[in-house]
Amino acid sequence: xxxxxxxxxxxxxxxxxxxxxxxxxxxxxxxxxxxxxxxxxxxxxxxxxxxxxxxxxxxxxxxxxxxxxxxxxxxxxxxxxxxxxxxxxxxxxxxxxxxxxxxxxxxxxxxxxxxxxxxxxxxxxxxxxxxxxxxxxxxxxxxxxxxxxxxxxxxxxxxxxxxxxxxxxxxxxxxxxxxxxxxxxxxxxxxxxxxxxxxxxxxxxxxxxxxxxxxxxxxxxxxxxxxxxxxxxxxxxxxxxxxxxxxxxxxxxxxxxxxxxxxxxxxxxxxxxxxxxxxxxxxxxxxxxxxxxxxxxxxxxxxxxxxxxxxxxxxxxxxxxxxxxxxxxxxxxxxxxxxxxxxxxxxxxxxxxxxxxxxxxxxxxxxxxxxxxxxxxxxxxxxxxxxxxxxxxxxxxxxxxxxxxxxxxxxxxxxxxxxxxxxxxxxxxxxxxxxxxxxxxxxxxxxxxxxxxxxxx
Numbered sequence: 001x002x003x004x005x006x007x008x009x010x011x012x013x014x015x016x017x018x019x020x021x022x023x024x025x026x027x028x029x030x031x032x033x034x035x036x037x038x039x040x041x042x043x044x045x046x047x048x049x050x051x052x053x054x055x056x057x058x059x060x061x062x063x064x065x066x067x068x069x070x071x072x073x074x075x076x077x078x079x080x081x082x083x084x085x086x087x088x089x090x091x092x093x094x095x096x097x098x099x100x101x102x103x104x105x106x107x108x109x110x111x112x113x114x115x116x117x118x119x120x121x122x123x124x125x126x127x128x129x130x131x132x133x134x135x136x137x138x139x140x141x142x143x144x145x146x147x148x149x150x151x152x153x154x155x156x157x158x159x160x161x162x163x164x165x166x167x168x169x170x171x172x173x174x175x176x177x178x179x180x181x182x183x184x185x186x187x188x189x190x191x192x193x194x195x196x197x198x199x200x201x202x203x204x205x206x207x208x209x210x211x212x213x214x215x216x217x218x219x220x221x222x223x224x225x226x227x228x229x230x231x232x233x234x235x236x237x238x239x240x241x242x243x244x245x246x247x248x249x250x251x252x253x254x255x256x257x258x259x260x261x262x263x264x265x266x267x268x269x270x271x272x273x274x275x276x277x278x279x280x281x282x283x284x285x286x287x288x289x290x291x292x293x294x295x296x297x298x299x300x301x302x303x304x305x306x307x308x309x310x311x312x313x314x315x316x317x318x319x320x321x322x323x324x325x326x327x328x329x330x331x332x333x334x335x336x337x338x339x340x341x342x343x344x345x346x347x348x349x350x351x352x353x354x355x356x357x358x359x360x361x362x363x364x365x366x367x368x369x370x371x372x373x374x375x376x377x378x379x380x381x382x383x384x385x386x387x388x389x390x391x392x393x394x395x396x397x398x399x400x401x402x403x404x405x406x407x408x409x410x411x412x413x414x415x416x417x418x419x420x421x422x423x424x425x426x427x428x429x430x431x432x433x434x435x436x437x438x439x440x441x442x443x444x445x446x447x448x449x450x451x452x453x454x455x456x457x
Contacts, residue, residue, distance in 0.1 A: 001352040002243045003057045004235065005073035006036065009064060010081040010098075010131070012090045014038050030128045031088040034079040034115070034212055042218025045079070048231055056235065057352040064092070065101035067253050067296070071406040071439040072355075072397055074240050075111045076102070080212040081131040083119075094134040103141065104296075107202030108251050109442030111238040114138075115212040118173035119148035128171065128213065142199060142206075143181035147174045152195070152211070157222065160190040165233075168225035169195055172211025187234075203442035205238055242440040246403060250304035251441040255293040256434040258330065261286050265421035266382050266428040276332045300445040301404065304438050308407055312398055315345050315356055323360075325392065328413045328432035329373040337371035339364070341392060353405060358394040363387065372415060383419035383428060407438040 014023040014032040024041035025032035036058070038044025052058055056075075063069045070076060082089035102112060119132040132148050139146055152158050152172050160169040167188055175194040180186065187207060188196035196209040213219055220227050258276060262269045272288055273281060279290035299307070310323040321343055327336040343360030367388045369376040379385070390413045397405040415430040 001055065001057050001350075002074040002239050003059060003072060003352055004052060004075045004077055005070065006058060006060050006077045007065075007079065007081075008060045009062050010090050010092055010094055011079050012082055012088060014044075015088045026086070026088060029086040029088075030080060030117070030130065031082055031086050031090075033128070034216060039217075043213070043216045045215050045217065045220075047217050047220045047228070048215045051228065051232060052235065055232075057350060064095075065098040065105075067101060067104060067251075067437045067439070068408050068410075068435065070101060070105045070110065071408050071437050072395070073105070073110060074243055075113060075235065075238050076105065078112065078114045079215075080115055080117060080128070081135060083129040083131045085129075093131055094138075096137070099138050099141070102138065103201065106204035106206055108439065109203035109240050109242060111205045111207075111240055113207045113209070113234065113238060115209045115215065116146070116173065117210065117212050118151035118171065120151055130212075142184075142201070144184070144197075145176035145179070146210075147176040150174050152190075152193075157219070157225070158190050159225070160188045160195050162188050162196075162230055165226040165230045166224070167230045168214060168219050168222050168227055169211050170213050170219060172213070174210055204240065207234060207238060209234075240440075241442045246301075246399075246401075247405070247440045248301055249441050249443055249445050250299050250301065250404070250438050251296050251443070252299050252304060252307060253294060253296045253437045254435065255291070256328065257292070257432065258290040259287050259431040261429060262288050263428070266417075266419045267379075267430060271378060275330055278332070298441055298443045298445050303445070304407075305404060307436070308396075308404075308438070309409060309436075310343065310358060310394055312354075312356060312396055312404070312407075313402065315358060316347065316354070316402075318345050318347075321345055321358065323392070325390075325411065327367070327372045327388065327390075328411065328434050330415075330430070330432060331373050331375055334370075334373035334375070336373040337367070339390075341390065343392065343394070351400070353397055353399045356394065356396045356398075358392075358396070360392055362390040364390070372413075379417065383417035385415065385417045386427070387416040389414045389416075404438070406440065407436070409436045411435065 012031050014025045014035050016024050016026050025043045033043040034045045036049030039046045116130045117128045119129045158169040160167045178194045184197045184199040186194045187198045198207045214227050260267050260272050262272050276290045279292040282289045315321045326338045329336050341360050341362050343358045346357040348355045365387050369379045393410045396407040412433045417428045419428045
C-alpha cells in the first residue's frame with residue numbers, strides 16, 4: 001500500500017458556514033475547495049478521497065514542504081495552492097525552499113500530482129485562481145509556460161482525452177502554445193490544447209492537471225465522463241519504484257541549529273557567531289540563529305538502519321523504550337557527552353505497516369560546559385551551566401514485513417547558565433537542535449565514507 005500526502009498547508013480547509021455543523025468551500029472564490037471532507041457541496045473532493053482509501057493510505061500535511069515533512073510520502077498531492085488575495089485563503093505561500101523540497105523529493109524518486117486552474121482577474125466572474133506567481137518558478141525549472149490568461153469554455157464541460165478515457169474538463173487552464181519541455185508527455189488533450197502533462201524529474205514523476213475541479217464531487221462522476229477512472233489510474237501509475245519492491249536505498253540527511261538571545265553582559269553576538277562560523281546567520285527580533293545542513297548521502301538499507309538512534313524493532317509493542325543519545329554540539333568540532341533517555345511510544349498499525357511516534361524529555365542539572373561541546377574557557381567566564389532540558393521527537397514507519405519505510409528525528413535542547421549580569425531573568429538561554437531524516441530513494445547506495453559533511457544551509 002502506498003501513502004498519499006495531501007497538502008492542507010498551502011490550501012485552506014472549508015471555511016464557508018452553511019450552519020453551525022456544516023462548512024463548505026467558498027462558492028465564489030477558490031478557498032476551501034477540493035476538501036476530502038466536504039460531502040455537502042459539489043466542490044468538495046470526498047468522493048475521490050473515499051475511492052483512494054481502497055488502495056492507498058492517506059495523510060494530510062499541515063507544514064511547509066521539506067525533506068522532513070515529505071519523508072513518509074510516496075505521492076504528494078497539491079490541490080490548487082491558494083491565491084492570497086482572497087479572504088479565507090491560506091496565509092502561507094509556496095516559497096523557494098518549498099520548490100527545492102519538491103524537486104528533491106522528485107529527484108530521489110517520489111511522485112507529485114499538482115492540480116491547478118486558470119488564473120483570471122475578473123471581478124464579475126467566478127474566480128478559481130491559484131497562486132500563479134509562486135508556482136511559476138517550478139514551471140521555470142521544467143522549462144514550461146502555463147497559459148494563465150486562458151480558461152476553457154465556461155458554458156460546457158469539455159471532453160478532453162487521456163487514451164481511451166474521456167475526462168470532463170471545466171473552466172481550466174492549458175500549456176502555453178501546447179509546447180511541452182523535452183521528455184514531457186501530454187496527459188489531457190482537447191482540439192490541440194494540452195490541459196495536463198506528465199514529466200520525469202530525476203528518479204521521480206510529476207503530473208500537472210490544469211483543472212482542479214475535475215476531481216470535485218460535481219464532476220468526478222458526471223454522466224458521460226470518466227473522471228473517476230482517470231484519477232484512480234493516475235494515482236496508480238504515479239506509484240514510486242520503491243513501492244513495487246523492497247527498498248534497498250535510503251537518503252540520509254542531518255541538519256541543526258543554534259539560537260540565542262545575545263547580550264553584551266553574557267553570550268555576545270561575536271561569541272555566538274564564532275560557535276559555527278560556516279553556518280547561516282539570521283536575526284529574528286531579539287534572537288540570533290545559526291542554521292546548518294549536511295549534504296544528503298545515499299545508504300544501503302543496512303547502513304541506514306545502523307544509524308538509527310532508536311531501533312524500531314525494540315519499540316514494537318512497547319509503551320516506552322530507552323534510547324542512547326548525545327547532547328547537541330555547541331561548538332563545531334568539539335565532542336559531547338552521551339546520555340540515556342526514556343521515550344514514550346505511540347504505535348499505529350494499518351495495511352501500510354506500522355507508524356511510530358516516539359517522544360521523551362529530560363531535565364539534567366549535572367551537566368558541564370564540556371559535556372555539550374562548549375569551550376569552558378569561554379563560557380565559564382560568562383556563568384555556570386545550571387540546567388539542560390532535552391526533548392526528542394521521532395516519527396517513523398515500517399512496512400508490513402518490518403522493514404524501514406522512513407525515519408525522522410528532531411532533538412531540541414535548551415541550555416541555561418546562571419549570569420547575574422543578564423537583565424532577563426538572570427540567566428543566559430541558548431537553544432540547539434540536531435535532526436536526521438531517513439527516506440527511501442531510487443538511487444543506488446554510495447560506497448565509501450558515509451559521514452555527512454556540513455555546508456551553509
